[in-house]
Amino acid sequence: MKITPTSNSTPSTNTESAPPAKTKSLFTIVLVLLLVVWSGWQINFSVNELMTGLPQMGSLIADLIPPDWTYFSEVTSPVMETIQMAVLGTTFGGLLAFPLAMLAASNIFQAAWITALSRIVLNLIRTLPELLLAALFVAIFGIGAVSGVLALMLFSLGIIAKLFFESVEAIDSGPMEAMTAVGANKLKWIMFGVVPQVMSSFMSFFLYAFEINIRAAAVLGLVGAGGIGLYYEQNLGFFQYGRVSTIIVYTLVVVLLIDFLSTRIREKLQ
Amino acid sequence: MIEFHNVSKVYPNGTTALNNVDIKIEDGEFVVVVGLSGAGKSTFLRSINRLHEVTEGEILIDEESITTARGSTLYRMRRNIGMIFQNFNLVRRSSVMRNVLSGRVGYHSTLRMIFGLFPREDKDIAMEALERVNMKEKAYSRADELSGGQQQRVSIARALAQEAKLILADEPVASLDPLTTKQVMDDLARINTELNMTMVVNLHFIDVARQYATRIIGFREGEVVFDGPVEEATDEVFSLIYGRAVQEEEMLGEM
Numbered sequence: 001m002k003i004t005p006t007s008n009s010t011p012s013t014n015t016e017s018a019p020p021a022k023t024k025s026l027f028t029i030v031l032v033l034l035l036v037v038w039s040g041w042q043i044n045f046s047v048n049e050l051m052t053g054l055p056q057m058g059s060l061i062a063d064l065i066p067p068d069w070t071y072f073s074e075v076t077s078p079v080m081e082t083i084q085m086a087v088l089g090t091t092f093g094g095l096l097a098f099p100l101a102m103l104a105a106s107n108i109f110q111a112a113w114i115t116a117l118s119r120i121v122l123n124l125i126r127t128l129p130e131l132l133l134a135a136l137f138v139a140i141f142g143i144g145a146v147s148g149v150l151a152l153m154l155f156s157l158g159i160i161a162k163l164f165f166e167s168v169e170a171i172d173s174g175p176m177e178a179m180t181a182v183g184a185n186k187l188k189w190i191m192f193g194v195v196p197q198v199m200s201s202f203m204s205f206f207l208y209a210f211e212i213n214i215r216a217a218a219v220l221g222l223v224g225a226g227g228i229g230l231y232y233e234q235n236l237g238f239f240q241y242g243r244v245s246t247i248i249v250y251t252l253v254v255v256l257l258i259d260f261l262s263t264r265i266r267e268k269l270q
Numbered sequence: 271m272i273e274f275h276n277v278s279k280v281y282p283n284g285t286t287a288l289n290n291v292d293i294k295i296e297d298g299e300f301v302v303v304v305g306l307s308g309a310g311k312s313t314f315l316r317s318i319n320r321l322h323e324v325t326e327g328e329i330l331i332d333e334e335s336i337t338t339a340r341g342s343t344l345y346r347m348r349r350n351i352g353m354i355f356q357n358f359n360l361v362r363r364s365s366v367m368r369n370v371l372s373g374r375v376g377y378h379s380t381l382r383m384i385f386g387l388f389p390r391e392d393k394d395i396a397m398e399a400l401e402r403v404n405m406k407e408k409a410y411s412r413a414d415e416l417s418g419g420q421q422q423r424v425s426i427a428r429a430l431a432q433e434a435k436l437i438l439a440d441e442p443v444a445s446l447d448p449l450t451t452k453q454v455m456d457d458l459a460r461i462n463t464e465l466n467m468t469m470v471v472n473l474h475f476i477d478v479a480r481q482y483a484t485r486i487i488g489f490r491e492g493e494v495v496f497d498g499p500v501e502e503a504t505d506e507v508f509s510l511i512y513g514r515a516v517q518e519e520e521m522l523g524e525m
Binding site: 172174175177178179180181182183184185187188191192193196197200 | 319321342344345346347348349350351352353355357358359360361362363364368372373375376380383384386425428432
């Protein structure tokens with residue numbers, strides 16, 4: 001696209017810059033529409049079903065009100081467990097993400113095979129959604145919070161390492177060069193040339209992963225990986241909608257509170 | 271003592287950065303290296319502490335070859351060579367103290383340095399280094415709060431804390447104004463005379479070079495075309511080094 005070099009105070013008399021071609025945007029719209037229609041056709045989407053389902057949605061919402069207020073004290077301990085799972089999962093994930101991101105950053109390790117291998121590992125981890133990870137760990141380690149923590153660990157490892165290695169690659173090479181010149185070996189070189197430059201962005205990504213993990217931890221119970229999700233599923237199964245809405249409200253409050261705190265801290269880190 | 275024995279450097283793309291350089295720099299000299307940009311000054315300087323590899327010949331520091339040094343030997347040799355850069359190369363988010371202490375990492379075990387545990391003596395050494403460049407009162411400021419000249423003096427303090435035997439300075443004043451240029455060059459001159467540290471400094475201002483150098487080495491297309499005491503570096507010599515008459519912008523003036 002061309003930018004007209006005239007100032008905006010005077011009406012443009014410039015005829016050089018032609019308006020952008022319409023055909024391109026038209027083509028895009030048609031393509032997107034085709035994609036939507038094709039997808040809907042493939043999964044047998046029907047507006048009819050949506051229409052018959054809508055009243056049910058309304059009655060469900062009606063059932064959810066009012067929340068069962070007495071249930072709050074009962075779900076406090078699973079809500080706490082959910083938070084604890086997120087804390088542990090994010091911490092372990094972050095600890096593993098740090099070295100993995102260093103290995104994946106091409107300005108830290110010049111050997112192409114190291115960065116390529118680490119990035120393959122990273123991408124593999126990232127392709128697995130957290131629920132699938134949790135189901136896998138439940139199959140291996142059994143039902144309980146441990147499986148949830150492990151799932152969250154891998155999940156946050158993927159998020160943190162990916163964001164972090166990209167910000168490591170953007171740092172100033174000056175201090176690294178200076179550390180080579182003072183005679184630092186590779187580890188000292190990383191500790192003094194790299195780490196002080198990236199620590200605040202690492203903390204920021206860590207908190208971001210924690211925010212996401214709180215939400216993820218809340219659903220892991222659906223596959224038996226501990227936390228509030230199990231209670232959610234049980235109450236849904238017994239049609240205890242008042243209790244379900246208690247859990248929803250509780251989770252919402254916790255998520256909002258943690259998001260708020262984490263965002264504030266991340267702002268301070270900039 | 272720095273010795274270059276028939277050193278050449280050819281880049282993979284075929285450019286010759288150094289062509290058969292054969293010189294010796296004695297302890298305590300204040301050498302200024304001059305030449306057009308691309309003449310090989312920077313490569314020359316960076317090959318002394320092996321930030322750049324050479325393709326031919328050998329470089330000896332105090333009769334020990336840095337060209338063939340590996341692992342801990344190379345780290346120890348680099349520890350004895352301080353370096354000052356055009357862009358200061360400080361960690362901008364860290365404190366001045368932290369930056370100066372980073373000059374000490376070569377003296378301690380890796381494990382100790384991972385936890386950042388510097389002994390008390392190191393903090394004294396760092397303070398003393400800061401005092402020498404008049405930056406003691408800024409020890410706990412963040413590096414990015416300082417002006418360019420102050421940052422450069424912190425980077426000199428880092429090289430001092432390193433307790434190096436010689437200091438390499440690659441265009442140390444190129445991004446500074448005339449007044450701070452004088453302060454930084456004075457610091458280097460004082461360190462040279464008081465501590466008898468060898469200085470090898472790349473400069474492009476001819477008048478600054480003449481004022482501080484005891485010896486001038488001129489590079490042109492990777493070759494040493496002049497090497498002699500500062501008194502012999504006349505305008506004709508500079509014209510030879512530059513391949514043309516000396517121009518206005520090669521003088522800082524105002525000094």
